[in-house]
Amino acid sequence: xxxxxxxxxxxxxxxxxxxxxxxxxxxxxxxxxxxxxxxxxxxxxxxxxxxxxxxxxxxxxxxxxxxxxxxxxxxxxxxxxxxxxxxxxxxxxxxxxxxxxxxxxxxxxxxxxxxxxxxxxxxxxxxxxxxxxxxxxxxxxxxxxxxxxxxxxxxxxxxxxxxxxxxxxxxxxxxxxxxxxxxxxxxxxxxxxxxxxxxxxxxxxxxxxxxxxxxxxxxxxxxxxxxxxxxxxxxxxxxxxxxxxxxxxxxxxxxxxxxxxxxxxxxxxxxxxxxxxxxxxxxxxxxxxxxxxxxx
Numbered sequence: 001x002x003x004x005x006x007x008x009x010x011x012x013x014x015x016x017x018x019x020x021x022x023x024x025x026x027x028x029x030x031x032x033x034x035x036x037x038x039x040x041x042x043x044x045x046x047x048x049x050x051x052x053x054x055x056x057x058x059x060x061x062x063x064x065x066x067x068x069x070x071x072x073x074x075x076x077x078x079x080x081x082x083x084x085x086x087x088x089x090x091x092x093x094x095x096x097x098x099x100x101x102x103x104x105x106x107x108x109x110x111x112x113x114x115x116x117x118x119x120x121x122x123x124x125x126x127x128x129x130x131x132x133x134x135x136x137x138x139x140x141x142x143x144x145x146x147x148x149x150x151x152x153x154x155x156x157x158x159x160x161x162x163x164x165x166x167x168x169x170x171x172x173x174x175x176x177x178x179x180x181x182x183x184x185x186x187x188x189x190x191x192x193x194x195x196x197x198x199x200x201x202x203x204x205x206x207x208x209x210x211x212x213x214x215x216x217x218x219x220x221x222x223x224x225x226x227x228x229x230x231x232x233x234x235x236x237x238x239x240x241x242x243x244x245x246x247x248x249x250x251x252x253x254x255x256x257x258x259x260x261x262x263x264x265x266x267x268x269x270x271x272x273x274x275x276x277x278x279x280x281x282x283x284x285x286x287x288x289x290x291x292x293x294x295x296x
Contacts, residue, residue, distance in 0.1 A: 012047025038217025046080035076102035103134035153181035168192030
């Protein structure tokens with residue numbers, strides 16, 4: 001299993017929709033090209049900011065087909081899985097493989113409060129259903145609990161195709177512990193907080209999954225590029241300059257800020273899917289101001 005491409009900035013792509021909430025294919029293709037032209041290293045379909053929880057299976061097939069067709073093998077494309085039921089997650093993993101995904105990213109089951117044994121068996125079953133496909137663990141405490149570093153290490157050591165993780169906890173001590181426990185194997189940790197790209201790389205992460213890279217692709221990629229070139233001071237400064245543009249988005253309801261940002265930048269991705277609504281104008285104005293300062 002070649003993991004050389006598993007690095008850098010991966011973008012959880014937004015899904016543009018029309019007023020009737022059907023998929024806007026033309027806009028989606030433009031977002032794909034914007035991301036790749038900006039230097040991103042990969043695309044994640046059906047991440048949290050992709051509103052994966054809003055789409056049925058047929059819509060997912062349509063969305064992924066458009067993305068994969070437009071990518072044309074320029075970067076790896078991942079399929080995010082957020083199903084609660086193990087059998088449904090397995091079905092989606094097999095679908096992702098059939099449709100040509102490079103790998104899958106699996107969120108821990110939301111709403112439930114599983115034991116470590118239940119979580120281990122959940123991830124093991126999904127990974128073993130697609131043994132030739134890279135599987136990333138997606139740790140996001142937004143679901144109500146986090147995955148322990150010990151569980152991540154056990155999965156990584158025992159299941160060959162569990163090869164990395166996206167950590168959205170924002171807890172650098174936790175991330176560092178995952179890195180320490182998996183340093184004896186080839187395991188690819190990614191930060192899931194756009195404000196921690198630099199510090200994550202310092203800790204040993206191999207990249208970051210960044211929602212703001214949907215619109216501010218070049219600015220996000222620049223942080224990673226400078227770090228990999230050994231320009232650590234410049235990378236830190238780029239991160240510090242970038243952070244205000246990301247932090248203002250926390251004032252929006254989740255996950256509408258990413259589409260707000262893209263629309264401010266003229267990308268015309270449509271509204272978030274209801275019940276979510278675009279942010280109020282005062283917040284949009286502040287977001288626009290901070291992005292202008294970033295680009296000065």
